[in-house]
Amino acid sequence: MNKKRNRTVSRKKIQNAVVELLKNSNLENLKVTEICQKAQINRSTFYDNYTDIYDIADKLRKYLVDEYALTQNNFKKPCFSKLLQHVKDNQDLYRLFFKLNLQNGVAEKFIDNHEEKDHYDEVFFRNGIVAIITEWLKNNCSEPINNIVKVIDAHQNCLKNKKTI
Template sequence: MKNQKAREKIQQALYDLIESGNQLSDIKVTTLCQKAGINRSTFYDNYLDIYDLADRLKVYLVDSYLTFLKNDQEKSILSLLRHMSQYPETYRLFFWFNLDDQLTKNHEKIKQFAYQNSRLKNPYQHLFFISGLNAVIKQWLANGCQKSPEEIADLLEHNLAKLSE
């Protein structure tokens, strides 16, 4: 339990440093530990270095996303957006680590929505829509989810309809 709390503090400190504009290569263990309010030895009890922390955090983010998908009864884009609005920090990190390909690769509804949708016959249209979907979600998270998940889902539906005309 003690290690779990330390890891949470470390992850929160990393998130805060990233949000304040730091690149991973610029973050030092000492700075991270000061921000987290822990000793360097506590950091090294849990991680080898900053890159080990980042790698483990990426695995955690993808696992959390996949767990959500597995347990999501609705399996809709709207339910994903609602989940993202509940955990915006997690998903901002998700995009910061360039894990957005996991969204489309693992979300059946998104694949069905874009890839298997017969209205989008051209593969470039699929790519355009998926890139746009990721960009809209990323910007929505960056703006603090000011619009509701329903508004974003409607925007995506509307753009898909326009694209397939």
């Protein structure tokens, strides 16, 4: 039991160190030594838990995707304000989410699959949401959520009301 607890504590220290180091660095530039120093662990502890930096990155990616999916599944109906509140409450998590290029599915839940749409409209809308959230994160989510929702809703309404020529 104690061994399992120690392993969990070590993994958490390593994960926290990686998240902290990735704020100012890219994954390719991280070194195991740097992670161990930040986490205050031995190299052997790192290698007892992960095979290399890419192994921990893959596990962090999976955690972030699972965490995002869980929050989305908790919404009965897609709601931008709930998504944005979650982003605001978990800014470091979402910064890492975007830094690791995991944003592909962020807007999927907000696209109405019952309507016939142009593929490029969907791409435009998806990327627009990602760009807005990314910019909002750069500004530490200082803009009120309802202002961001208004921007997204306005663009979504434009796409819904688009007349074909």
